[in-house]
Amino acid sequence: MSAAINTLLPSGMARGLRPVDESAHETRQRLDEWEAAILGPSSGAGVWKWDIRTQKLTLSKSILLMLGYPANHPTAEVDASNIIKWIHSDDVTVAIAAWLRASRSMVPVHEMKLRLRCRDSRYVWVSVRCARIKSSDHQFPQVAGTITDIKEQWLTKEVDDNNAQLEAMLSMSPYGILTFDGDGRVKYRNPAFLQLTDWRTSELIGLDEAAFISALNSRCSQNIRLFALVASEGNFPTSKERALLEIAGSRSRFLMLHVINVDSEAVSKILYLRDVTHERISENTKADFLSMAAHELRSPLAGIRGFSEVMLTQTFSPEQVSEFLTIINANAVRMAGILDDLLDLARIDAGSALQIHLEVLDLSHLIDVAIASFALPEERSAPIYNASCSGVRIAGDADKIHQVLQNVLSNAYKYSAADTPVEVTLIAHQPGAPDERAGVAVRDHGIGMSPANVLRVGERFFRADKSGEVPGTGLGMSIVKEIMALHGGTMHIESSQDIGTVVSVLFPLPPRAPGCVNHKANHGFD
Amino acid sequence: MKKVLVVDDQAEMRRLLSITLGNDYEMIEASNGEDAIAMAQLHKPDAILLDVMMYGEFDGLQVLSRIRKSTLGQQPLIIMVTALGQAAQSNKARELGADAYFIKPFSPLKIIHWLSQKLG
Helix, strand or coil, rough: CCCCHHHHHHCCHHHHHCCCCCCCHHHHHHHHHHHHHCCCCCCCCCEEECCCCCECCCCCCCHHCCCCCCCHHHHHHHHHHHHEEEEEEEEHHHHHHHHHHHHCCCCCCCEEEEEECCCEEECCEEEEEEEEEECCCCCCCCEEEEEEEHHHHHHHHHHHHHHHHHHHHHHCCEEEEEECCCCEEEEEEHHHHHHHHHHCCHHHCEEHHHHHHHHHHHHHHHCCCCHEEEEEECCCCCCEEEEEECCCCCCCCCEEEEEECHHHHCCEEEEEEEHHHHHHHHHHHHHHHHHHHHHHHHHHHHHHHHHHHHHCCCCCCCCHHHHHHHHHHHHHHHHHHHHHHHHHHHHHHHHHHCCCCCCEEEHHHHHHHHHCCCCCCCCCCEEECCCEEEEEEECCCCCHHHHHHHHHHHHHHCCCCCCCCCCEECCCCCCCCCCCEEEEEEEECCCCEEEEHHHHHHCCCCCCCCCCCCCCCCCCCHHHHHHHHHHCCCEEEEECCCCEEEEEEECCCCCCCCCEEHHHHHCCCC | CEEEEEEEHHHHHHHHHHHHHHCCCCEEEEECCHHHHHHHHHHHEEEEEECCCCCCCHHHHHHHHHHHHCCCCCCCEEEEECCCCHHHHHHHHHHHHHEEECCCCCCCCHHHHHHHHHHH
16 A cells, blocks of 8 residues: 555555455445445545546445435446546546546645536535555556545635625725624724724724714714714614715815615615715815806906996096996906906816827927017016027927916016016026926016915915906916916916015926027037 | 995996996995995995905905994995805895895996985
């Protein structure tokens, strides 16, 4: 008897196997005896033997019963080539490979899991173990082993696998999930639930519904009482209803709670929490923006309606008529400007980066074009352009950068006195400097801004002018800010009240852009 | 002649209301909340047309509140004029003691009509 078979079969059983010719009946009888003696009557396993020389496969009584055959069925001894028909088609390849390894290799024990067809054509999961039995002439004419019904193990494993998959999915979920068991106590929560509510597992598991509602309410801001109202009598919202919660504290957030009642002994309710903070802020921002836009449009419209109505009902001197018509015209122009700016912002908001057509641009050329096309206010001089270098290239969208420069120049003129200059400076990227950017600075010597107002530049409808005397929509710098963000660029503002303001816009350089080419250096000057 | 104080940070709106009402009332103007409170105490107007959103220390609602809490003797009629259309604002103004609330773009003729009914 080989060491191999000793590792496969319990001691005593292996001693009974002999690689000698036996009649089929004797072989089977011997197998049944070993099985009954060693594996026991309810081991869920049976033994088998395969004679390679005769190609006969003998199965014990337990294996026959396992497969739904009567104990004395002639199937107990079959031609080994027919065994393939018993194996599930998906497992045949694995089985043959394992079989061949078992019959040829020196590895003592092989095990495979496969499905065997029962007499009623159903399949049963089994574990097949086998080993060669060394014969007296040092050949290996026989293989023997066990077959164990692993249906229950398999089911347990399947349940475990499913649980593991479910747990993994719930752990990864950004949505908070909590369940109550059949007795109405908190049974399960996923990590997102803890994160969204700042709860600890130990505080949560085992709470009954009333205690849970009370504890959840204590975490909610006083501003949102909807859930509190719904839950005021200790009840959850009815199935499929939703409630909005605002969790108070340093990480204040809005959560949408869905409650699903479940008709199950194990689970009575599933709570589903979704973080809707972003949507809520976005909705509020939109509502604020619409409200501000309406306010800004109402003001010029009030001038148009008011003065035109007064002109229609009263008599005025030609000078007064001219004055009122000028006001009406200015208000109409202002409304058109607001609408243009609103549409620009809406396009930027809607299209984001898709609308940017990045290309390599010559910054000096962009500045030249912007200055040449800028509509100078009356009695104002053109900007002083300090073109200290040329050949500076940036990555950007020419039309949008043109708009940025127009808006920044427009502000510089609006907020500075007629006798003061506006200066434009090209900011070149210095080779070796850490900041891979180049851009433009526009300086005015105007009213300037307080530090608090500097922080508000770019807010929609924010205007530094408090008097209402400076025309404008309050959207120009918002557009600049948005366009700079689309470019991955930056906007910097330095300002001092009654001294002036410098607005710098910096754009990213194109990949491997050439650096600044200094005019003086090119011409050999020091 | 009854006196009407127009309070608005936009010169254009002050001008519009002054020419609208100038034939029937003595018009005085303030361009911010602080001046409005001072002028209300000094001139004791019969009515105040008060813009809600104004730059400065006090907005229109704060001015309204202060005037209503002050001991001016005869309280003026206060008409809020605003480009803010929200119901919440108008309710707040009424709670604070505003007599009327006109939303821009308002009809100057309606303001004339309203004042003539109240002030005569």
